[in-house]
Amino acid sequence: MPDRRITRRSALIGMALSSAWAASPARALTSAADKRDVPGFVNDLIARMTIEEKAGQLTLMASAWGGSSATALNPPGKGSNFDQQVADAAAGKLTGVFNGNGAAMAQRMQSAVMAHSRLKIPLIFAADVIHGHRTIFPVPVGEAASFEPELATRTARVAAFEAAGSGIDWTFAPMVDIARDQRWGRSMEGAGEDVLLGRLFAAARVRGFQGTDLAANDAMLACAKHFAAYGAAEAGLDYSTVDVSERTLREVYFPPFQAAFDAGCGTTMASFNEISGVPSTANHWLLTDLLRDEWHFPGLVVSDYTGDEELIAHGVAADGREAARLAIMAGVDMSMQSNLYWLHLPGLVKDGLVPIERVDQAVRRVLATKAMVGLFDDPFRRIDLAREKSRSLLPASRKLAREAATKSIVMLKNAGAVLPLDKAARVALIGPFGTGPQDVIGGWNVYGDDHVAVDLATGLREAGGAVTVVRGCDVHSAIPGGIDQAVAAAKGADVVLLAIGESQDMSGEAQSRADIGVPAAQVALAEALVATGKPVVVLLRNGRGLALQAPVQAAAAILVTWFPGTEGGHAIADVVYGAVSPSGRLPVSFPYATGQEPYHYDHKATGRPQPDGPLQPYKAHYRDLPDAALYPFGHGLTYGDVVYSDLRLSTTQIGAGEAITITATLTNSGRHAVEEVAQMYIHTRSASVSRPVRELKAFQKIALAPGQSAQAQFRLTRADCAFIGQANRPVVEPGTIDLWVAASAQDAGLHGQFTIIT
Numbered sequence: 001m002p003d004r005r006i007t008r009r010s011a012l013i014g015m016a017l018s019s020a021w022a023a024s025p026a027r028a029l030t031s032a033a034d035k036r037d038v039p040g041f042v043n044d045l046i047a048r049m050t051i052e053e054k055a056g057q058l059t060l061m062a063s064a065w066g067g068s069s070a071t072a073l074n075p076p077g078k079g080s081n082f083d084q085q086v087a088d089a090a091a092g093k094l095t096g097v098f099n100g101n102g103a104a105m106a107q108r109m110q111s112a113v114m115a116h117s118r119l120k121i122p123l124i125f126a127a128d129v130i131h132g133h134r135t136i137f138p139v140p141v142g143e144a145a146s147f148e149p150e151l152a153t154r155t156a157r158v159a160a161f162e163a164a165g166s167g168i169d170w171t172f173a174p175m176v177d178i179a180r181d182q183r184w185g186r187s188m189e190g191a192g193e194d195v196l197l198g199r200l201f202a203a204a205r206v207r208g209f210q211g212t213d214l215a216a217n218d219a220m221l222a223c224a225k226h227f228a229a230y231g232a233a234e235a236g237l238d239y240s241t242v243d244v245s246e247r248t249l250r251e252v253y254f255p256p257f258q259a260a261f262d263a264g265c266g267t268t269m270a271s272f273n274e275i276s277g278v279p280s281t282a283n284h285w286l287l288t289d290l291l292r293d294e295w296h297f298p299g300l301v302v303s304d305y306t307g308d309e310e311l312i313a314h315g316v317a318a319d320g321r322e323a324a325r326l327a328i329m330a331g332v333d334m335s336m337q338s339n340l341y342w343l344h345l346p347g348l349v350k351d352g353l354v355p356i357e358r359v360d361q362a363v364r365r366v367l368a369t370k371a372m373v374g375l376f377d378d379p380f381r382r383i384d385l386a387r388e389k390s391r392s393l394l395p396a397s398r399k400l401a402r403e404a405a406t407k408s409i410v411m412l413k414n415a416g417a418v419l420p421l422d423k424a425a426r427v428a429l430i431g432p433f434g435t436g437p438q439d440v441i442g443g444w445n446v447y448g449d450d451h452v453a454v455d456l457a458t459g460l461r462e463a464g465g466a467v468t469v470v471r472g473c474d475v476h477s478a479i480p481g482g483i484d485q486a487v488a489a490a491k492g493a494d495v496v497l498l499a500i501g502e503s504q505d506m507s508g509e510a511q512s513r514a515d516i517g518v519p520a521a522q523v524a525l526a527e528a529l530v531a532t533g534k535p536v537v538v539l540l541r542n543g544r545g546l547a548l549q550a551p552v553q554a555a556a557a558i559l560v561t562w563f564p565g566t567e568g569g570h571a572i573a574d575v576v577y578g579a580v581s582p583s584g585r586l587p588v589s590f591p592y593a594t595g596q597e598p599y600h601y602d603h604k605a606t607g608r609p610q611p612d613g614p615l616q617p618y619k620a621h622y623r624d625l626p627d628a629a630l631y632p633f634g635h636g637l638t639y640g641d642v643v644y645s646d647l648r649l650s651t652t653q654i655g656a657g658e659a660i661t662i663t664a665t666l667t668n669s670g671r672h673a674v675e676e677v678a679q680m681y682i683h684t685r686s687a688s689v690s691r692p693v694r695e696l697k698a699f700q701k702i703a704l705a706p707g708q709s710a711q712a713q714f715r716l717t718r719a720d721c722a723f724i725g726q727a728n729r730p731v732v733e734p735g736t737i738d739l740w741v742a743a744s745a746q747d748a749g750l751h752g753q754f755t756i757i758t
């Protein structure tokens, strides 16, 4: 149980903090921002609330309905049963619950609160709707491979349509953490390693979840998480220490949050990690000075699951009471799952350690948020059992899932144009991911159903393929006779489709890997199959960038299929048989080996870059590996053959307020229609701080029929060339800028240059 003692030290700190806060201009500013969207009745309500009722409005718990699906995704909770939870809600001890199942649960809880609670403040229902609700779309990193943010808006719209139809008001998504280290398992939940892609997908997903009217019964509130730099964990170990410069925070980790907020995202979640010694949940600089005073974020900050209580384990709070005080004073408005605010806020206020104004401010944000999603107008607006059923897994939703999965597939290699396959080809489908509904939809889904997912064998057969299925091995271990059977099947076939990679429990929260290769048993299978001399097409199942071992690299073709979602098998078949040309591009680099991690294409040159050509001594390179990626960010082949030519820049100098237009011609000299993603990168040669070797500034997806040419066109403003300077603020400096229009971060592409003038 949390310790209720007030130490002299915490009392003094608390008093100093409280009075400094009360007198600070920051508070005045914050309050002004708060008042913007707050209906008058909210303040009247606050005036009538007891401190206990206020603490209750700041307390969110995992749903206890049916054992709670949240407990399957999180460490076990404190074990309340559902009836008890309903009683707690009616007694004003809760603001809402998350990850409970559906409209029936919401109906029971909301009815109890509206009938029996003193103030009849509706509950809010939240959930981790990360990549679909009932219809599951590709995992977010896969969807980002589409390089089509508008697609993410459409899938998030369907997720909101289904989830809001099930009584859910608020999703804990999008996850907008930049992932530069593929050992980190939550790479799966974001848009990858690049800042531009991260910003565009963050905004796109927010727009999709929230729609144009947040009070509509097909819209739900978004939550940009995890604020901040959660993906920068040392050694890729989930929850681990983060120690990054303010410049990198502002240049890499913050921009996707800013993009989400600019798109109207109503909430954010404090991350589990510390940054340079201060856990985000207790980080006043992050949650108040920056978020409120500098960015003027008017929304709600929720802790992550027991994030406030974890301040004790971090070693910055002595006990639960101190943890609660640190969290609320840093700027966490709502506490998730620890119950610490309920337990301690009344006492902390009574003892003068937390000003009541700070509690009221947090409550005001919560109530304003509830008002914004329409709960005060109609607490049951998203709760309707018939609607829940009628919106689930509609044909149009499944069609979109198939489109999204198709667009997420990245072709890394296609030697000898082995793909697309002829439907008459005899296919040996081998590997642990060939059949069975598991490992298709991917982790971090609370409400998806494996059994309605289309597996690979079904997808290929429904496309008319002649498929023999042999498992060959399990995910982590050989099966007796497995390789022999697989080799025999390969010998009797024209082509091997080898479905290998990660199972879905290998990526996601707490699923860090110290080795991001394909598990050894599957590599042995690959080796034996490649040795048959039959063409082997690897179909990778994965939630992160992988370090592919030599036998996997030796396959004739490699498709990255991620965890493709409900329509996975159909989508992969569409690409394998050529109904659709692959169009995905890697949003994360695939290194040669795990030892290169953290690896990101937009790294710095160092003072001793290794020049092209033979290795030179005393230059930045590994003894045993290339220092580039095996398959870089932005890479992805099509069934066509696209040639880039004729780069033109509208000017070679950009003055104040000016922009430059860049064009290049793309020609499909192949025999298949394709969608090419032309990418525009820049590098600032000399500046007051060192700049990445390349930064993606724009991209364009262009459809090209065989033989067709089209122009890619980009506009680059002077502001696009800004970076975070020595004073940790954006600057634009005069100088020469290299520019490439290229097919990937490592493609030579077309090169030009221009100058920024004063």
Ligand code: BGC
Pocket (backbone or CB within 6 Å): 070, 073, 074, 099, 128, 172, 225, 304, 305, 509
């Ligand atoms: C995760 C969050 C999630 C929360 C609630 C935490 O463990 O870090 O992303 O929203 O649980 O399920």
